[in-house]
Amino acid sequence: MSKDYGRTVELDVPFDRAVTLTREALAGQGFGILTEIDVRATLKAKLGEEMEPYLIWGACNPALAHRALETDRSVGLLLPCNVVVRGTADGGSAVQALDPHTMVELTGLPALQPVAEEAARRLEAALDSLA
Numbered sequence: 001m002s003k004d005y006g007r008t009v010e011l012d013v014p015f016d017r018a019v020t021l022t023r024e025a026l027a028g029q030g031f032g033i034l035t036e037i038d039v040r041a042t043l044k045a046k047l048g049e050e051m052e053p054y055l056i057w058g059a060c061n062p063a064l065a066h067r068a069l070e071t072d073r074s075v076g077l078l079l080p081c082n083v084v085v086r087g088t089a090d091g092g093s094a095v096q097a098l099d100p101h102t103m104v105e106l107t108g109l110p111a112l113q114p115v116a117e118e119a120a121r122r123l124e125a126a127l128d129s130l131a
Contacts, residue, residue: 005102009127011093015053015085018093018130022085025129029122031059034080052087059083059097064119068103071111078103081119095130097123 011018023033035058043049060080068075084096100119104112 004099006096006098007124007127008094008096009130010088011095011130013093014091015087015093018095019055019085021130022083022095022126025126026057026059026083028129029126030061030063031081031122031126032062034058034060052089054086055084057083057085061119061122064115064122068112068115071115072107072109075103075107075109075112078106081123083123095127097127 011021013021026033035056037056039054039056040051043051058080059082065079068079081100082098084094086094086096088094100116100123104110104116
């Protein structure tokens with residue numbers, strides 16, 4: 001049995017529109033995009049493989065990241081929050097966000113719980129605004 005470590009929202013909009021909507025929703029909750037990996041382009045360039053549009057973003061809320069790093073400098077291994085935007089077979093899109101509670105579970109540090117709670121609340125609000 002696999003663990004549920006994120007949340008997925010299915011959108012009935014094309015990939016490019018989902019990217020714009022998701023950027024706006026994250027920004028509305030104080031998250032910026034620090035990194036972007038275009039998985040589709042990378043696999044095409046490196047392996048010659050085709051796949052649906054697929055972006056992995058490293059989303060960061062600076063205040064929350066600072067609080068987490070003040071608790072444990074090694075928690076940077078688990079930051080920023082990963083968000084995926086990908087195309088689906090039906091022409092729609094899916095947006096997925098890693099559950100910040102995973103950070104607490106992996107570290108075993110209860111002091112990170114308030115940070116994970118706030119991050120989860122903000123990510124949920126962003127995803128809810130897309131639904």
